[in-house]
Amino acid sequence: MSTIERPIGRLFADPASAIGQKAIIKGWVRTRRDSKAGLSFVHVSDGSCFDPIQVVVPNSVTNYHAEVLRLTAGCSVICRGELVPSQGKGQALELQAESIEVVGWVEDPDTYPIQPKQHSFEYLREQAHLRVRTNTFGAVARVRHCLAQAVHRFFHARDFYWVHTPIITGSDCEGAGQMFRVSTLDHLNIPRTHDGKVDWDQDFFGRETNLTVSGQLNVETYACALSRVYTFGPTFRAENSNTSRHLAEFWMIEPEIAFADLATDAQLAEDLLKSIFTDLLHERQDDLKFFAERIDKGCIERLEALVKANFERMDYTDGIKHLQAAEAKGVKFEFPVEWGMDLQSEHERYLTETLVGRPVVLMNYPKGIKAFYMRLNDDERTVAAMDILAPGIGEIVGGSQREERLDVLDRRMDEMHLEKAAYWWYRDLRRYGTVPHAGFGLGFERTIIYATGMANIRDVIPFPRTPRNAAF
């Protein structure tokens, strides 16, 4: 008989074909329970699925007393034996071990940071190198992977090309927040020009460079040649944001489509979210079940509802009217509602959670609160921008139709006192075969929060970077 070696998730997915097979299981011990009937139950996880496999170790194995009885959480093992139907409750399949080899001991079980009990997420953040061995963080990691794969599948199936926009950017024109400088200059001896300013000409790139805050401007150039493109990669913001929804390093999905308007853009965003959540519901039932049981009771229903429901389309101006009507009926907001203001968190929450109860696509914002590149509407007061607000997290998508008319773009840049020379290549797109185009940014971690019900964004990325924290 041949011996099979497969991820535990594969065995659980098809127990019928696994039973009766000789198998090798490699993984880490979660728990051990001993029976005086002459055997030990060792739960072993290889991370391939939510549940560990139960390895039944009889005391006839040669190292039973010397090693098996000393196994603690975290030990790495290789188990050989036969896959059999379980005699106990709680699992259909288990490994009847014929041998178990301890590859790595936990040198001091008393201080092993991941004990078989509930830990606080705050504590586990300080153990980021080991926290993925817990149920919650293993599940988050698998969900994160599943959603990332689903994003690529969605775009690939629709003939979008994935564009690798740069991480280091020479442009200082993105305007999406504070940037991290990239430099090889000696901080203790910074070269200066004769008028006392930093001499960037002596830096690595011969100019000032930063980590990207968005791939949008770069990916627009590819959209104006390949028609349908997207970026999916890390972005960086040096904002001093201390909230459960912000990271200094996060991942963003930014599609950009040529010959497209705002309505097309919003539909693409809605289709994307529905598609990736549909895939998640199919592929990670085990992990979602855990999130529903232990993290957020309604997370599966929320995903199922989102996949079915149409997103509400609402003009910014109508949103303001709804908020003012709510005020008239006695709803109290901390910040006053008036046309022209940016919506506060409390306003977004009211619209998506209280008024509509579904994701809301809010469109056509006043130009004064939006970026220069967003297309000016015919009313000259608003721009073709849209945000998608989701219950529980607020803004999950921000997008717009881009200004394709050079004269209007220049006028907007002048209004906002931007230096046009710095945007020469961006303006070139409007000089050579310009075309209406649109795109949006979807925060990947916020998407994971929405799917899992995890409360803090620091717990849905492996090694979170936040102000004063880059320990791992």
Add this chain to the structure above:
RNA sequence: UCCCCUAUAGCUCAAUCGGUAGAGCGGGCGGCUGUUAACCGCCAGGUUACUGGUUCAAGUCCAGUUGGGGGAGCCA
């Protein structure tokens, strides 16, 4: 950056008005059991985040520092 809360055993938390620092889990040892975050007994485990102050006496009160959390702003 602003407001509020918070820091006690490896972990999760107690400790009344300022008066001898305790439990559960985890760990070690033993018992019991085809067990399921098992159960029963015993044992070990502490410079109460740090610095300073008030007091006969500080885990407890005050000030500062650092870490953590929640909310706001910025945004994805």
